[in-house]
Amino acid sequence: MLAIYDHGYRIQTPLRSLFQDRSVEGLTEPKHSRHTPGSEEHLTDDAENFFHIDPEARRKQPAVSKDAGKAYEETRQAGKPKPIPILSASKVMTSPVQTISPENNLRQAWLKMEEHEINQLVVVADEDRALGLITRQEIMDHGTDSTVTIAVTFQKRMIVAAPETELPQIATIFVNYPVTAIPVIDAKDRLQGIITRSDLIRLLINSAHIESWA
Template sequence: MSLIIIDQGNRIQTPVKALFKSRSVDASAASKGSSSLPGSEENFKRTEDRLIRIDSESSRRPPSSAGSPQAAYEQTQTAGKPKASRPTLRAQQIMTFPVQTILVTASLRQAWLQLEEYRIAHLVIIDENEKPLGLISRPEIQEHGTDSTVTLAAVYEKQMVAATPDTELSQIASTFVNYPIAALPVIDDRDELVGIISRTDLVRLLINDAQVESWA
């Protein structure tokens, strides 16, 4: 299943590319004011390099000994046998849960204190019925003031990109690379918040040597 767009708590059919300009289309046109956002060019580039500029397994292997008797024997043993397919990684396999949430009526100061308390980078904004509405990050709060009494309702983006539990990791990684998005809430078929995925989660997979060379 692909990504979804949440607009003030409701799913809409607008594609992700309609909300953002792809970096490949206009990478040099990012505004200076966006440097404080979670998807800023500087932070984005740093993460992109770690995500996609990795050596393939083949480049780390010693020189091939294809002409050796041992290699010839191994080829005869595997000839005609189908290659084992790798399982497709999905959002539900790497998402972080439970997710820290905050009411849309809370102040920026309250949101900042919660981020500090749990040492996290994002909070999912919800309404009184616990319906996910949007996302707020550290840089966004810092932009408006960590001691501000302004409510989140006045500053949060009304449209939010989210994943479903079955969204493939290849699509999530591609979204992080192509759009100024630093985290994706994971929302199930009942529109309930079940997890969150950030660029940090993908970097963690790389550190743990997960099989991610075929994501994008």
């Protein structure tokens, strides 16, 4: 499940109304069919002219034994690759999350990002409620030595995921919307972790070992 948080509170607003969708619109169905009217019926009539199927011949065909059918199915399945398990947010998120208070200034936020080699911080209130995000780029836009407080610059609306949100849903958000990180928040509004674009890239690179993540 995905949701929008505004100033630390869940709001019932569609994602598209708050974040510009940058995905390409899906192709529409063609208005006219490539088949001409009656073409299928015409092919059927022609087939009957070329072939005569004896109903008795079908009854005379030997039945395939259950053992032979089972052996065939086992052989067919043996050549198939194992399906990749669908991971949830709780399996790939980074935890604990690096956070900062809105009363801190941009320089303090920059130094913390440099210390931990990260590109964003979750802004939290005194009770550790996630209020929003501050990114490296936003700090650079104002100046890394700026004493402006985070309260007037951070992103107060953010897309968040639940611990059980499946990874394909999260990947879709990164593709369709201009977000760099998605905090993971449980049903009691507690910050559990964070997933970034970099996390997904690392996951793709290490996809050969993805079974061990599930």
